[in-house]
Amino acid sequence: MSMILSASVVRVRDGLPLSASTDYDQSTGMQECRKYFKMLSKKLSQLPDRCTLKTGQYNINFISSLGVSYMMLCTENYPNVLAFCFLDELQKEFITTYNMMKTNTAIRPYCFIEFDNFIQRTKQRYNNTRSLSTKMNLADMQTEIKLRPPYQISVSELGSANGFSHIPVGEYKGTGKISAAPHQRLEPVTLPGIVSFVLSLLCGALNLIRGFHAIESLIQNEGEDFSYVIAFFLGTAACLYQCYLFMYYTGWRNAKSFLTFGLICLCNMYLYELRNLWQLFFHVTVGAFSTLQIRLRQAQGKSPDYNV
Numbered sequence: 001m002s003m004i005l006s007a008s009v010v011r012v013r014d015g016l017p018l019s020a021s022t023d024y025d026q027s028t029g030m031q032e033c034r035k036y037f038k039m040l041s042k043k044l045s046q047l048p049d050r051c052t053l054k055t056g057q058y059n060i061n062f063i064s065s066l067g068v069s070y071m072m073l074c075t076e077n078y079p080n081v082l083a084f085c086f087l088d089e090l091q092k093e094f095i096t097t098y099n100m101m102k103t104n105t106a107i108r109p110y111c112f113i114e115f116d117n118f119i120q121r122t123k124q125r126y127n128n129t130r131s132l133s134t135k136m137n138l139a140d141m142q143t144e145i146k147l148r149p150p151y152q153i154s155v156s157e158l159g160s161a162n163g164f165s166h167i168p169v170g171e172y173k174g175t176g177k178i179s180a181a182p183h184q185r186l187e188p189v190t191l192p193g194i195v196s197f198v199l200s201l202l203c204g205a206l207n208l209i210r211g212f213h214a215i216e217s218l219i220q221n222e223g224e225d226f227s228y229v230i231a232f233f234l235g236t237a238a239c240l241y242q243c244y245l246f247m248y249y250t251g252w253r254n255a256k257s258f259l260t261f262g263l264i265c266l267c268n269m270y271l272y273e274l275r276n277l278w279q280l281f282f283h284v285t286v287g288a289f290s291t292l293q294i295r296l297r298q299a300q301g302k303s304p305d306y307n308v
Helices: 028-041 080-097 100-105 113-127 135-147 191-220 226-247 253-270 277-296
Strands: 004-011 017-020 050-055 058-065 068-075 151-153
Touching: 004 080, 004 113, 017 113, 028 050, 028 058, 028 068, 058 080, 068 080, 080 113, 080 135, 100 277, 191 226, 191 277, 226 253, 226 277, 253 277
Parallel strands: 050 151
Antiparallel strands: 004 017, 004 068, 050 058, 058 068
């Protein structure tokens, strides 16, 4: 009998499960598929936005969009077009119900467990194809899958020692070359993000001006400490680099943002004698705020483009 067995919603960047259907089947095959679910969850950011893994009697399908992936397990004979229609329906409901800020800042597994009710209802509808109300739109999805078929992941690739490092993602059929991580697009800019960007530029400009003043003082007074000049210009560079990290995706982006914030703190500690407490508080607070916004603005999955 062809049917959907389970489904889950997972955050792409770290594989955190956000919601999932309740599974009652404890068979050996299902236990094995749950292992594949976990392994795939850790590699979602390295994979195309639409994939299928065939595991003998079962298929695992998933789509990713806006930093969230929607995964489902079904029997091997379940129609491919219905599987991706099901995932697309989950995606649209989840995006409508929860904003990106909530999904990006979630720290507990299954913190959107109430979404399980929608998953269960939708699963029941798709397991009863006679009463399925989306038949009139299946042709659109069928065309979409023919034009851009899902990337086929093999079990051997999944179980390799190096994970998915050798999967030819760049040759994903139907999409041409897939951009490498440094060229990924980031999520849309929010108002707090714009504020942090402007404040970082302001702090960088203030450090730059003070740096030139320190150079003038150094020229006029030979006893001045040149290390203050270095501290001001390092602070400028750190602020501008925070702006760069906020605007563009790079490898180890979060780690770089924390290191940059640490440099800002060190520079302001060294400049303690030249700045009052309010100035120090302003520069450090802006650095922390910008680091938070860099952390929240993650790589963006492909926007949904099906008409189902």
